Amino acid sequence: MRFIEPHAHMVSRTTDDYAALVTAGCAAVCEPAFWAGFDRGSAAGFHDYFHQLTDFEPQRAAKFGLPHFCWLCLNPKEAEDLRLAKDVLALIPQFLDRPTVLGIGEIGLNKNSRNELAILERHIELAARHDQLILVHTPHLEDKLKGTRLTIDALRNQPRIRPERVIIDHVEEHTVKLVLDAGFWAGMTLYPTSKCTPARAVDILDVCGTERLWMNSACDWGESVPLNIPRTALEMRRRGWSAAAIDRVIYQNPVQFLSQCPKFRLPPD
Amino acid sequence: MTRQQVLDLYFLDARSKLIEVAAFLDRVDRADGGVDFRLAAFRQAMRHLADGAPRRAEKVLLALSDPTNEPVAKAPGKGAIGAWPNRVKS
Numbered sequence: 001m002r003f004i005e006p007h008a009h010m011v012s013r014t015t016d017d018y019a020a021l022v023t024a025g026c027a028a029v030c031e032p033a034f035w036a037g038f039d040r041g042s043a044a045g046f047h048d049y050f051h052q053l054t055d056f057e058p059q060r061a062a063k064f065g066l067p068h069f070c071w072l073c074l075n076p077k078e079a080e081d082l083r084l085a086k087d088v089l090a091l092i093p094q095f096l097d098r099p100t101v102l103g104i105g106e107i108g109l110n111k112n113s114r115n116e117l118a119i120l121e122r123h124i125e126l127a128a129r130h131d132q133l134i135l136v137h138t139p140h141l142e143d144k145l146k147g148t149r150l151t152i153d154a155l156r157n158q159p160r161i162r163p164e165r166v167i168i169d170h171v172e173e174h175t176v177k178l179v180l181d182a183g184f185w186a187g188m189t190l191y192p193t194s195k196c197t198p199a200r201a202v203d204i205l206d207v208c209g210t211e212r213l214w215m216n217s218a219c220d221w222g223e224s225v226p227l228n229i230p231r232t233a234l235e236m237r238r239r240g241w242s243a244a245a246i247d248r249v250i251y252q253n254p255v256q257f258l259s260q261c262p263k264f265r266l267p268p269d
Numbered sequence: 270m271t272r273q274q275v276l277d278l279y280f281l282d283a284r285s286k287l288i289e290v291a292a293f294l295d296r297v298d299r300a301d302g303g304v305d306f307r308l309a310a311f312r313q314a315m316r317h318l319a320d321g322a323p324r325r326a327e328k329v330l331l332a333l334s335d336p337t338n339e340p341v342a343k344a345p346g347k348g349a350i351g352a353w354p355n356r357v358k359s
């Protein structure tokens with residue numbers, strides 16, 4: 001089995017997790033910029049974080065033979081501080097040419113506030129200006145439905161954004177059709193307690209098909225399961241999916257989306 | 270998959286989760302305290318389990334969602350609660 005982990009916060013994980021991912025068949029890992037669990041005090045903190053994502057973390061992954069890519073942004077949880085957000089937005093372009101940067105992400109909304117929306121629009125504009133792929137985080141729990149709608153509206157309001165170059169992540173049963181019907185890619189996050197379980201993710205695939213969908217563990221500093229993609233592959237197997245159909249979802253689909261960025265290259269088999 | 274196969278694969282797991290929900294509601298009833306919007310939303314969402322209609326997971330999620338469309342003036346913190354406070358005032 002081979003798979004891509006398209007959304008994992010590896011700076012929060014141990015080297016044991018790298019070893020386990022590679023042992024299970026992981027062929028590449030992609031790391032969106034994220035909230036550290038506390039608010040960073042200055043743009044300099046983000047400068048160091050972007051350096052970690054673009055330089056140190058790929059080296060750490062390379063020790064396990066694993067290609068590591070990343071996405072850059074300011075997370076919506078830190079978007080209430082508009083001055084900080086604008087300083088960070090100004091920092092991002094100097095990192096965009098680095099060889100493992102795939103695009104802008106994970107941007108989006110958290111509590112669906114005006115400031116979050118304003119900073120989301122600035123990120124979308126930045127991505128459009130630099131012709132970057134976009135990875136969107138949708139809010140948690142009761143905020144997800146509204147945040148997904150507001151995000152789709154914000155993306156549609158920027159005419160240079162092509163929906164096939166945007167993945168909207170953390171969809172569940174009540175948001176997946178909104179995303180797919182608007183022409184975007186949709187990500188299902190296999191996360192304990194919130195988001196999707198392996199069984200529900202396979203239900204969504206049964207109902208919606210496998211076009212423009214991927215899965216990720218979104219493992220981070222919280223309770224999360226780095227091996228949830230191979231575990232969901234096992235669930236698919238138990239439900240009668242062929243090895244080829246599983247490969248399509250957990251390997252070929254993410255490769256198809258990510259290859260829209262020319263920097264996403266995997267070593268030959 | 271046939272219905273038989275789905276039941277073979279998932280019945281015991283679903284049975285266990287159903288008993289967990291029942292035990293959770295008993296636990297809440299035994300505890301002292303006033304009304305809470307989360308419990309009211311939970312009870313409303315549970316109605317979709319027994320109405321015999323399809324798309325239950327989607328309807329439960331919608332019952333626990335903020336249905337409004339306007340951004341809020343300011344983020345009231347960072348976390349989410351799991352139910353929308355203004356849906357059920359009881």
Ligand SMILES: [Zn+2]
Nearest residue numbers: 032034106218
């Ligand atoms: Zn994430």
